[in-house]
Amino acid sequence: MTDRVVKLARLALLLALATVIHTAEGLLPITFVWFRFGFANIIGLATLDLFGFKDAVLVTLGRIFLGSMAYGLFGSPAFMMSFSGGACAILAMGLAHSFGAKIFSEIGVSLTGAVAHNMAQLAVAYFLVVRNEGILLLLPVLLLTAAATGFINGLAARFFVKHFRSLKGEKVGPDVL
Amino acid sequence: MINRLRTRAGMTLGDGILLCSIVFVALLSFPLMPRWMLPGGKVLEIRSGDKIVGRYSLNKHKLVKVPGRLGTTTVLIENGRARILSSPCPHKICCGMGDIGSEGSVLVCVPNEVIVTTNGEPAEDLDAVSR
Numbered sequence: 001m002t003d004r005v006v007k008l009a010r011l012a013l014l015l016a017l018a019t020v021i022h023t024a025e026g027l028l029p030i031t032f033v034w035f036r037f038g039f040a041n042i043i044g045l046a047t048l049d050l051f052g053f054k055d056a057v058l059v060t061l062g063r064i065f066l067g068s069m070a071y072g073l074f075g076s077p078a079f080m081m082s083f084s085g086g087a088c089a090i091l092a093m094g095l096a097h098s099f100g101a102k103i104f105s106e107i108g109v110s111l112t113g114a115v116a117h118n119m120a121q122l123a124v125a126y127f128l129v130v131r132n133e134g135i136l137l138l139l140p141v142l143l144l145t146a147a148a149t150g151f152i153n154g155l156a157a158r159f160f161v162k163h164f165r166s167l168k169g170e171k172v173g174p175d176v177l
Numbered sequence: 178m179i180n181r182l183r184t185r186a187g188m189t190l191g192d193g194i195l196l197c198s199i200v201f202v203a204l205l206s207f208p209l210m211p212r213w214m215l216p217g218g219k220v221l222e223i224r225s226g227d228k229i230v231g232r233y234s235l236n237k238h239k240l241v242k243v244p245g246r247l248g249t250t251t252v253l254i255e256n257g258r259a260r261i262l263s264s265p266c267p268h269k270i271c272c273g274m275g276d277i278g279s280e281g282s283v284l285v286c287v288p289n290e291v292i293v294t295t296n297g298e299p300a301e302d303l304d305a306v307s308r
Binding site for chain 1: 186187188189190191192195196199200202203204206207210211214
């Protein structure tokens with residue numbers, strides 16, 4: 001009983017954190033930061049690592065839903081892109097996490113998620129919004145940003161997980177970097 | 178150096194391979210994507226000032242001499258692509274613009290007032306019908 005309540009409280013905190021990061025990131029001026037860092041995905045990745053796939057899906061889709069509510073964008077094309085990107089990212093990360101646990105660390109899982117996110121967004125943008133082959137010219141740029149943000153987020157997620165576990169009193173390995 | 182970065186960041190070999198392959202594919206797709214996506218032009222249209230000098234097929238090898246305000250600009254059409262070979266203008270920016278082939282690209286020599294554009298085949302069917 002207590003275990004379940006503790007887990008629920010922790011998941012609620014993670015979801016709240018993810019929503020806040022998601023919403024705050026949307027405030028960045030798009031003129032200078034024309035891509036999303038996807039910092040909210042740090043929380044999704046950490047949840048995947050700490051609680052498993054189901055809860056990670058809940059946290060990721062929950063934060064997109066709540067974030068879109070905060071902006072009043074629910075149901076808009078921007079929400080569709082955000083939603084499909086998030087769903088594909090968490091699916092890909094779940095696969096990479098469960099099947100590639102020996103091969104990839106958090107960084108590899110995060111990279112997979114970032115690439116899946118950007119590709120899904122590009123596909124949705126093409127089919128729902130722009131309908132012009134020209135938008136596919138963005139692919140190389142999106143891949144490069146996915147590589148950069150995926151790497152950074154993976155590293156951040158590792159620190160997050162490590163800190164979270166040490167707060168819980170679990171033994172963790174030595175810090176890197 | 179990469180090895181040191183890898184161990185310092187705690188990356189596994191799989192991470193490194195994944196990261197490198199993503200960057201590799203991204204860099205590779207920079208030049209390749211436009212060629213796949215944009216349809217190749219069919220017709221090369223050359224203008225000098227406000228006159229159309231001529232329309233040429235991009236598939237036929239041809240050297241076109243275009244009279245301009247300063248002198249003669251030569252345009253080379255070869256293998257479905259076109260470029261400006263020589264020009265009497267002072268900075269030779271047009272010669273440095275490289276070659277064009279995909280639909281809707283343009284080469285311009287501003288001092289000599291020569292404009293080279295690639296077009297698709299002129300549309301013969303109707304855009305839309307309303308009744």
